[in-house]
Amino acid sequence: xxxxxxxxxxxxxxxxxxxxxxxxxxxxSSLLPNLALADSASAAKAIKKIIGxxxxxQGRITLELPQIAENGNTVPIAFEVESPMTxxxxxxxxxxFSEGNPIPNVASIRFSPASGRARAATRMRMAKTQxxxxxxxxxxxxxxxxxxxxxxxxxxxxx
Amino acid sequence: xxxxxxxxxxxxxxxxxxxxxxKTLISHKMESxxxxxxxxxxIPRMIINKFICTYNGTVVFESxxxxxxxxxxxxxxxxxxxxxxxxxxxxxxxxxxxYEKMASITVN
Amino acid sequence: xxxxxxxxxxxxxAVVAGASLYGFAAKAKDWGKYQSGELRSGYTYASxxxxxxxxxxxxxxxxxxxxxxxxxxxxxxxxxGKSCASCHDDAxxxxxxxxxxxxxxxxxxxxxxxxEQQINICRxxxxxxKPFKWxxxxxxxxxxxxxxxxxxMPVNVKxxxxxxxFFEKGKAQYFQRRGQLNLACKHCHEDNAGNLARxxxxxxxHSNGFPLYRLAWQRLGSLHRRFRGCDKNIRARPYGxxxxxxxxxxxxxxxxxxxxxVETPAVRN
Numbered sequence: 402x403x404x405x406x407x408x409x410x411x412x413x414x415x416x417x418x419x420x421x422x423x424x425x426x427x428x429x430s431s432l433l434p435n436l437a438l439a440d441s442a443s444a445a446k447a448i449k450k451i452i453g454x455x456x457x458x459q460g461r462i463t464l465e466l467p468q469i470a471e472n473g474n475t476v477p478i479a480f481e482v483e484s485p486m487t488x489x490x491x492x493x494x495x496x497x498f499s500e501g502n503p504i505p506n507v508a509s510i511r512f513s514p515a516s517g518r519a520r521a522a523t524r525m526r527m528a529k530t531q532x533x534x535x536x537x538x539x540x541x542x543x544x545x546x547x548x549x550x551x552x553x554x555x556x557x558x559x560x
Numbered sequence: 561x562x563x564x565x566x567x568x569x570x571x572x573x574x575x576x577x578x579x580x581x582x583k584t585l586i587s588h589k590m591e592s593x594x595x596x597x598x599x600x601x602x603i604p605r606m607i608i609n610k611f612i613c614t615y616n617g618t619v620v621f622e623s624x625x626x627x628x629x630x631x632x633x634x635x636x637x638x639x640x641x642x643x644x645x646x647x648x649x650x651x652x653x654x655x656x657x658x659y660e661k662m663a664s665i666t667v668n
Numbered sequence: 669x670x671x672x673x674x675x676x677x678x679x680x681x682a683v684v685a686g687a688s689l690y691g692f693a694a695k696a697k698d699w700g701k702y703q704s705g706e707l708r709s710g711y712t713y714a715s716x717x718x719x720x721x722x723x724x725x726x727x728x729x730x731x732x733x734x735x736x737x738x739x740x741x742x743x744x745x746x747x748x749g750k751s752c753a754s755c756h757d758d759a760x761x762x763x764x765x766x767x768x769x770x771x772x773x774x775x776x777x778x779x780x781x782x783x784e785q786q787i788n789i790c791r792x793x794x795x796x797x798k799p800f801k802w803x804x805x806x807x808x809x810x811x812x813x814x815x816x817x818x819x820x821m822p823v824n825v826k827x828x829x830x831x832x833x834f835f836e837k838g839k840a841q842y843f844q845r846r847g848q849l850n851l852a853c854k855h856c857h858e859d860n861a862g863n864l865a866r867x868x869x870x871x872x873x874h875s876n877g878f879p880l881y882r883l884a885w886q887r888l889g890s891l892h893r894r895f896r897g898c899d900k901n902i903r904a905r906p907y908g909x910x911x912x913x914x915x916x917x918x919x920x921x922x923x924x925x926x927x928x929x930v931e932t933p934a935v936r937n
Contacts, residue, residue, distance in 0.1 A: 471718050522635070
């Protein structure tokens with residue numbers, strides 16, 4: 402957790418000059434003091450609730466997220482799971498979780514062989530810099546997982 | 561927006577077996593339940609929590625949404641073209657209120 | 669004590685400066701239509717993902733309001749039983765170019781009027797319908813629909829003739845220090861465009877994309893809403909929606925951005 406930086410102590414010109422150094426200040430002040438945020442443990446718990454004790458494997462999932470989110474309230478997310486999407490071999494569901502939001506569950510998406518492609522895109526909210534996790538359940542019972550970190554900056558020019 | 565307005569984008573015609581993309585968008589605040597009003601009281605959660613797409617009556621895509629889905633939710637996905645017919649899109653919110661939109665698809 | 673206090677800040681900035689310089693170096697590129705000489709549209713300061721949202725007409729959240737605007741255009745409203753289409757027919761023809769010219773001088777008013785005000789003038793005088801409230805969904809839908817018909821056309825407002833004194837007022841406002849922070853528009857948008865205010869990248873502050881979907885608002889919003897936000901940011905008392913001050917400023921901004929394309933409806937942070 403980064404220390405709260407007291408910007409008021411700096412003069413206005415100094416603030417603009419510092420900002421002008423081209424540095425992105427990943428400073429989270431205590432702007433979200435009252436949110437009880439999830440963490441990797443609660444995300445793990447939420448994942449377990451859906452897939453049980455199954456072991457998860459790496460691979461097959463491509464998770465598309467920006468490295469830095471322009472605004473945490475609208476972060477485009479897309480994912481695709483490699484699969485022939487036939488009756489015999491398809492993706493049953495993909496569950497998205499966040500490690501740093503008040504609630505770890507983001508969405509559960511259920512596919513069918515008629516989907517043709519296990520790919521979907523949406524926009525999600527992110528309370529702060531955190532990992533986003535995608536868990537894919539396959540028709541044969543196997544489970545795959547992918548994780549990506551997105552940096553979320555707190556703005557400055559709200560209005 | 562007092563009334564949620566859905567919009568969908570579906571190709572007019574596709575070849576049989578072709579996997580085509582569907583884009584959907586609906587206006588909705590997706591009130592997360594985390595925000596507080598000016599008096600410091602929590603604004604109750606009110607979101608769209610379910611989205612279903614049926615193709616000639618069969619569910620081809622289904623999704624459960626939680627408060628982390630952004631306002632004015634956008635969702636894009638794919639469907640394999642089988643027969644000409646109707647795609648029905650249905651959104652359901654926490655109160656059970658539903659919003660529907662239909663689109664026809666011609667499969668050659 | 670002073671050094672210790674800010675040590676953490678300097679470390680963070682130093683570590684991140686390297687990474688961010690790499691990221692921001694990418695901004696020095698040819699922006700095509702979104703650049704006109706020294707002028708750079710807000711589009712060029714937005715992230716890749718935000719630009720993609722604007723580029724996709726369907727996925728652009730503004731499309732919700734565009735749809736509603738089209739519905740309202742065709743709907744008969746008011747005692748005269750007319751719709752916008754009754755007089756103006758196909759908006760794609762009749763409204764083309766409007767966004768490139770407004771705000772304009774209105775002889776009977778003796779001052780400038782912008783698109784929102786023109787919409788309400790039409791509603792009152794021609795349709796005998798109730799005016800739309802500023803920043804209501806209906807007003808935003810109507811404005812974005814009308815202005816959206818000029819998409820990609822270069823902004824080309826007139827600042828001579830009767831509009832001249834109002835242009836001067838708008839210009840004076842742009843350069844006037846105000847608020848507790850004692851800043852003028854120019855301090856951020858001229859002197860510091862491309863720099864960061866906290867974690868927000870400052871743009872040149874052009875108006876060519878309004879009304880636009882602002883991620884921070886999670887809603888479509890007008891230029892005057894943004895003005896009010898800017899004024900609040902510098903701890904100045906904001907003027908009212910549709911105030912003379914903001915309409916004059918709107919003309920100055922449009923003139924300042926002449927040559928940039930109308931991007932309504934844009935998507936910004």
